[in-house]
Amino acid sequence: MTSLLAGRTAVITGGANGLGFAIAQAFFAQGANVVLGDLDGAAADAAAARLGPEARAQGVACDVTSEDDVDRLLTFATSAFGRLDVMVNNAGVTRDKTMRKMSLDDFEFVIDVHLRGTWLGTRAAAALMRDQGQGGSIINMSSISGKVGNPGQTNYSAAKAGIVGLTKAAAKEVGFAGVRVNALQPGIIETAMTQKLTDEVRAARLADVPLGRFGQPSEVAQAALFLASDMSSYLTGITLEISGGRNI
Template structure:
């Protein structure tokens, strides 16, 4: 498919996991992709891996999403390298799980900084470019089902992911006039290195709560991101799509 033919996308936290799957889907759909990651070497490796796998080109970039300077430089890189910016995916994230009693202020601040501040900085930097383009653009924010239901041991993560929903809806109202769309995805239990590191009993108990009876694959989040990035969702903004296999619906 060529849903993103000739367009340029930035994906943060894309050197592995869900972010890399989104990059693969976008490249296959024709997009030029900038893979941003805190680990610049891994971003470059991922970009090299993508070259030749689809119709689009790719580039890697080191980026701390909590830094406004880094995010602005990331957008400038995409514009200078590929001539514009059509899609921005705020995917970068970390976990610092602990109960409130054991969670330090630093652990709370780190998660809020990467997830919520990072998504705000990315949304702002991307929208500043997209609103000046005739075709506007699409911003996709990766939230989590944790931001809907809250999970014990994740007050920092749940708060950040809930905040991304509010950010998405508010930003959609601010930039819709310029045909800049802002939507969010709330993944459920997705099979990644992080979730597979969970103790087996905890992992299996979470799978039992899923009506479809299995964890999701990163590629299944990537396909929803592709839908939101493309013209297939041209009349959607401020929407939050749950991709959970039915869990917590």
């Protein structure tokens, strides 16, 4: 396969771990310059070093809920590599509890990281891409939880459904400039986030997956690569499910 992202620059939030890191690996392998933004700056640096010794992988400390941090992250990318072609708004957290036990703080914390973070990243990346005049691809990380609603995740399901609406609205605003905005909706993928699920919840969710297994981070990364590259040049505003067929 030729290098799908040769010479392009991608920023991935929450890139130090899990799905974000797997996406970074896939993009890096296809020739991209990669900037990993993560709340944990040391982990972002270490993750960039794991990608390879080349200067084309860099880590930056960034809290996606901070407008200044997000702007700094993108400024870093354009200073280091001259341009921005792909933005992946992936950083995420969970604070699962039923509504009887969920505090307003639990609700707002999760909404902030996902929805405010994705909006800040989408807005800043779209502005840069419009100014560059060569299009671009923005990928927002939703979840099947936003499609079907999971008990114990009123905060997370609301945020992930909100990301779908944000993605569609943004796609309509910036399509004229060749900037594509799409969302990914993974089912259960084996990462630190899903290690927290109880055996009972895992068994119940697995029963709904026609492919009969949970996904691997690399399988989400391949879908992200498709949306990042010209292979998806006529796709915008879509939500791509990567769930082994769960809840279809």
